[in-house]
Amino acid sequence: MARRKSPPDSKPLSKVYFLIWLLLIFTPRVDSSWWYIGALGARVICDNIPGLVNKQRQLCQRHPELMQSIGEGAKEWIKECQHQFRHQRWNCSTLDRDHTVFGRVMLRSSREAAFVYAISSAGVVYAITRACSQGEIKNCSCDGLKRRQASDHRGDFAWGGCSDNVNYGVKFAKAFVDARERMVKDARALMNLHNNRCGRMAVKRFMKLQCKCHGVSGSCSVRTCWLAMSDFRRTGDYLCKKYNTAVEVTMNQDGTGFMVADRDSKGSAKNELVYVENSPDYCLMDRATDETAET
């Protein structure tokens, strides 16, 4: 018993189609990502990387050597993700030669997506900062801002050597990784921006002081110290904890931010990973992704 649409319905309906058409035109493709740079190996050609938005393409052209680092970094953070999720139903597995890298799983605004965005953003900070310190990047070098005397719990020391320039890494990661999310204003974009930031801060959090002793026969009366990043595992472990305590949020009324979904909760989402949707049943999801991968 098919009901015919009555005429008054058709006008709103065509409006809906128009909106969908607008969305299709102006929404950047959500299914491919800069993450794919990691799979391209040594030959990163900016025009051939699927899924870059214009701003990212420009940054790519201006800083080809940074793209190299981001590509190498991608292999590392994906490995770290797989390490952290090795006992989980969804184990951060990637699809070969697939521009989405993780498949349809990332379409959902789940806490798994929150983790992947955070660790990928952290991975970019890490890779770029390391490349800076190794002198591989023309436009950045060791952090030379710290030149004065300083002290820690063991006493005074002088800044020296090469401090990892994590601020450069953070700045570039922010410009590059966030570029896509800045093109749309919806819950998912806000969620990604928030989790990207969490990832960047996670790397900064584990900067540690490394020192060299000087003085008569190793008396260590004089020390020179520099700030270095810790092993990326520290960031992975930390973000995994954040994954476990991730906070569900809903968008606020005017769409400019979000609030903790659980109204009774007194906590803030500021330094937590946030997600909008519950995780799917990954047993079912797996089958769905297998099918799309095979076609």
Ligand SMILES: *[C@@H]1O[C@H](CO)[C@@H](O)[C@H](O)[C@H]1NC(C)=O
């Ligand atoms: C993820 O789990 C699947 C199924 O258990 C397994 O075949 C695959 O090797 C795992 N991948 C990783 C990266 O651990």
Ligand SMILES: *[C@@H]1O[C@H](CO)[C@@H](O)[C@H](O)[C@H]1NC(C)=O
């Ligand atoms: C180098 O870095 C400075 C600021 O750190 C920036 O203004 C400039 O555009 C960069 N140059 C290139 C070639 O990227």
